[in-house]
Amino acid sequence: MNRSMVRFGLIGAGRIARKQIAPAIHAAARATLYAAASRELSRAESMRPERAYDSYDALLRDPNVDAVHIATHNGLHKELSIAALRAGKHVLCEKPLAMNARDCEEMVRVAESTGKLLAEAFMYRHHPQIPRVQELVRSGAIGELMAVEASFRFPMFDADDVRMNAEWGGGSLLDVGCYCVSASRLFLGDSPVGMKAMATFHAVRKVDTSLQGVLDYGSGRHAIISCGFDSGVHQKVVLCGTAGTMELNQPFKSWTGRPQILIRTKDREEVVEFAAVNTFALEVDDLARAIVDGTRPLVGARDAVANLRILDALAIAAGTVG
Numbered sequence: 001m002n003r004s005m006v007r008f009g010l011i012g013a014g015r016i017a018r019k020q021i022a023p024a025i026h027a028a029a030r031a032t033l034y035a036a037a038s039r040e041l042s043r044a045e046s047m048r049p050e051r052a053y054d055s056y057d058a059l060l061r062d063p064n065v066d067a068v069h070i071a072t073h074n075g076l077h078k079e080l081s082i083a084a085l086r087a088g089k090h091v092l093c094e095k096p097l098a099m100n101a102r103d104c105e106e107m108v109r110v111a112e113s114t115g116k117l118l119a120e121a122f123m124y125r126h127h128p129q130i131p132r133v134q135e136l137v138r139s140g141a142i143g144e145l146m147a148v149e150a151s152f153r154f155p156m157f158d159a160d161d162v163r164m165n166a167e168w169g170g171g172s173l174l175d176v177g178c179y180c181v182s183a184s185r186l187f188l189g190d191s192p193v194g195m196k197a198m199a200t201f202h203a204v205r206k207v208d209t210s211l212q213g214v215l216d217y218g219s220g221r222h223a224i225i226s227c228g229f230d231s232g233v234h235q236k237v238v239l240c241g242t243a244g245t246m247e248l249n250q251p252f253k254s255w256t257g258r259p260q261i262l263i264r265t266k267d268r269e270e271v272v273e274f275a276a277v278n279t280f281a282l283e284v285d286d287l288a289r290a291i292v293d294g295t296r297p298l299v300g301a302r303d304a305v306a307n308l309r310i311l312d313a314l315a316i317a318a319g320t321v322g
Helices: 015-027 039-046 058-062 074-086 101-114 130-136 173-189 279-293 301-317
Strands: 008-011 031-037 051-053 067-070 089-096 118-121 145-153 194-201 208-216 222-228 233-241 246-247 260-265 269-275
Touching: 008 015, 008 279, 015 031, 015 074, 015 279, 031 039, 031 058, 039 051, 051 173, 058 074, 058 279, 067 074, 067 279, 074 101, 089 279, 101 118, 101 130, 101 222, 101 301, 118 279, 118 301, 130 173, 130 233, 130 246, 130 260, 145 173, 173 208, 173 222, 173 301, 208 301
Parallel strands: 008 031, 008 067, 031 051, 067 089, 089 118, 145 222
Antiparallel strands: 145 233, 194 208, 208 222, 233 246, 246 260, 260 269
16 A cells, blocks of 8 residues: 555444544544444534445445444444455454454454454553553563552443443443453463452343453462443552552543553652543554554454453353353
8 A cells, every 4th residue: 555644434423433533533644534424424424524424335335445443332343344344444443343252253354364454443552651551560660560450430321322232242341341351461461360250230231330350360460350330430550569569540541631650669659641642543543554554553353352252251250141
């Protein structure tokens, strides 16, 4: 591909698509919002693309679209990603990439057979604080890492929200627990030797409204995750080492404010503050760079499979699936 700007098509026109993703594509250095599609044409037009469509298929048939960003509910991720790949488009799909690891593996096979890139839109991974923390852990800044505590919660007031629909991949584990598992994997790896979990379920919707889990990585190392729709807004990652701790006050919703890392050891306490960045624009540019330069996306589809395998296992441990 010789052009420096990648023409994106945006599928879906919900709140996050209109408020975050569309503006991010407009702001990206290596991408342009060429097309948008919604079942309501006016919603697609409101995102100011060059072309607006009232059907997803019409956007996928447009030969000028190089890549698509899929921002629908979880239940459509697999179907639309596969359709886009087969239509010759690269794909950036919102997290979680699929509703389970088996579906995600099928998506990977299609991507590999078509020769197109498939990436997961995990915006938090693109914030500069994440590689900085990884570097600090590797350097032994807090000694040997023994535990990761990751939590992400917020109140869900609307029982008709798509995230409360079990058939569409609803529930707090897939919506925000996926962040906690992803953060745990970054530092402790993909292969816990055991796990325990418990969950609370909505009486009518039958989705988990909260879930707590413990991943056992052996040798005394653990990840503790907590996610839910049943409490005030809360996000935090704490890394506990033999010589100190590191705490991220905005690990996931990191596109607002100025996230901080608090490092505590026996001898010192240090706060590392980061400037505000648009993590959504960074993830768009990451895929655009991979398309143009032949690099790998930061969060590829195989990473998504590894995340979903642990999410599947936590769901089983908590009794959320049969």
